[in-house]
Amino acid sequence: MANRIRASVVQASTAAYDLAATLEKLESYARLAKQRDDAQLVVFPEALYSSFIATAAKLANAPRHSIGGYPKMSSFGLKVGDRRPEGRNEFLRYANAAIEIPSPTITRLEQLSADLSVFMVVGIVERDRGTLYCTVVFIDPSQGYLAKHRKILPTGMERTIWGRGYASTLPVPEVSFESVNGPALKARVSATICWENYMPLLRTFYYSKGTQIYCAPTVDAGSEWQITIKHIAREGRCFVLSACQYAEEKDFPEGHAVVDEAKRNPSNVMIGGGSAIVSPFGEVLAGPLLGEEGVLSADLDLDEIVKGKFDFDVVGHYSRPDIFKLTVSGL
Numbered sequence: 001m002a003n004r005i006r007a008s009v010v011q012a013s014t015a016a017y018d019l020a021a022t023l024e025k026l027e028s029y030a031r032l033a034k035q036r037d038d039a040q041l042v043v044f045p046e047a048l049y050s051s052f053i054a055t056a057a058k059l060a061n062a063p064r065h066s067i068g069g070y071p072k073m074s075s076f077g078l079k080v081g082d083r084r085p086e087g088r089n090e091f092l093r094y095a096n097a098a099i100e101i102p103s104p105t106i107t108r109l110e111q112l113s114a115d116l117s118v119f120m121v122v123g124i125v126e127r128d129r130g131t132l133y134c135t136v137v138f139i140d141p142s143q144g145y146l147a148k149h150r151k152i153l154p155t156g157m158e159r160t161i162w163g164r165g166y167a168s169t170l171p172v173p174e175v176s177f178e179s180v181n182g183p184a185l186k187a188r189v190s191a192t193i194c195w196e197n198y199m200p201l202l203r204t205f206y207y208s209k210g211t212q213i214y215c216a217p218t219v220d221a222g223s224e225w226q227i228t229i230k231h232i233a234r235e236g237r238c239f240v241l242s243a244c245q246y247a248e249e250k251d252f253p254e255g256h257a258v259v260d261e262a263k264r265n266p267s268n269v270m271i272g273g274g275s276a277i278v279s280p281f282g283e284v285l286a287g288p289l290l291g292e293e294g295v296l297s298a299d300l301d302l303d304e305i306v307k308g309k310f311d312f313d314v315v316g317h318y319s320r321p322d323i324f325k326l327t328v329s330g331l
Contacts, residue, residue, distance in 0.1 A: 002181045007041040007213065007239070008033035008297040011275040011289050013247035014048055014069030022049060022069075026122075027112055029295055034116045037297035040177045045245040045275075046070060046123040046193050046217040047134055049105075050097045069097075069125065070219050070245060071161070072270050073257040078160055091161065098127035101148060106137065110144040117141045119175055121191055123217040123243075126150070131163040136191040136217055138173060147171035151193040152202065167330030172209040187212045187302060194218040197228055204326050207236045208315045212305055216242040221272035226288055234282040237308035239300045246273035246293050280308040 010029045015021035026049060033039035047070035071094060077087020099105045113120050119140055126135035126148070134151040150165025151158075176184045190211040196202055197216055206214065214236060216229060221244055233240040249258055250266035258264055269291075276287030277298040285298035312318050 002179065003185060003302040005041060005177050005185060005187060005213070005300045005302065006037065006039050006297065007043070007241055007277065007300050008037055008039040008295050009043045009241050009243040009275045009277060009286075010045070010295050011244055011246050011273050012045065012048065012293045013245050013251040013271065014050065015251070023108065029293075030112060030116055030118060030120065033295050033297060034118050037295065039118060039297055041119045041121070041175075041189070041213065041241075043121045043215045043217065043241045043243045044123055045243045046136075046219050047125050048217075048245065049109075049122055049124040050099055070271070072219070072247065072252070073259065075157075075257065076160060078157070094125075094161065095127060095132060098125045098132050100127050101135075101137070102145065106139075106145055109137070109139050113139040113141045113144070117178070119177070119189070121189070121215045121217070121241075123193070125162075132161060133165060134158065134162045134193055135165075135169075136193060136215070138171065138189065138191070140173075140175065146173055149191045149193070151196055153196065153199070155195045167328055170205065170328075170331075172206060172211050185302065187300075189213045189215065191215040191217060194220055197232060201326060203232060203236065204315065205328055207238075208326060211236065211238050212302060213300065214238045214240045216240055218242060218244050219271050220244065221246075221274045223274075225274055226276065226284075229276060229278050230282040230284070233278040233280055234308075234312075235314055237280045237305055237312060237314070239280060239305075240276075240278040242274070242276050242278070242287075244273050244275045245271045246289075246291070247271040280304050 030042050033042045050069050076090050077084035122137050124135050126133040136149045138146040140146045150169040152165040154162040172188050172190045174186050175189050176186050179185050188210045190206045229240045229242045247270045249268045273290050274288040277285045279285055286296035
């Protein structure tokens, strides 16, 4: 047990329109992971966390079907060559619900991390001046806010509401975890959001930085995603912690766009989950969790990483730097 870290992934949705409820949900799942499973690291899904500023002035022209978090099925009134006023109003409300860094919301996460002595990886919607980003924040129990990763290329319609991240937001911090039987353990932690994981050069960059705990917050609930995270674990010889949202129509505001307007039902699934924890050999240690919210936990034996690299180190002895080189601009 000397080289093991206890880790959890949380499968949950944003509580629509309600910052207090979202905070309560995040905190309750973090506490469950700590108190039930003795977690030292907890990963939350993509775009889980946003604030909500409920002032009459800001909401006067905003439609009811806007949300913070991941705006599943929202169109923001967009057509090629045309942006409608109602879409701008929807974006206004979405932007007002985003989180700035630093902010009281980040401070709240820092306090929770410190109280529980848990390192947290949390998906948020970030606002930086006039642009929003799909972001993951790294929160350390002793140091507080440590770093952030901004999704470097939003997918499909996401590109109309989120900006691109930069090389300066590709952190791989070395994190200290308490050990029961000896000195603190250190492990390198990274975060790659949803379909960024299909960018081979981005994965290679993280492998080259020595990631050991590869966090993959997502809203991809498809069965193919399970293949993806197993492949990444085997390719990178790292633990993959994939946290996905699970959401039903009732988790979105009244009037929010849904898959089938003619068949609205509060229990209809919007995002189906599939959170899982995978070993460096592609073995599923926990999950996938489907059809409900919850917490999955597993022991991460760091020795398994070394064992895996005995026969395959994609950026070491199994690479050909004389032929292929990775160049990252902007670092």
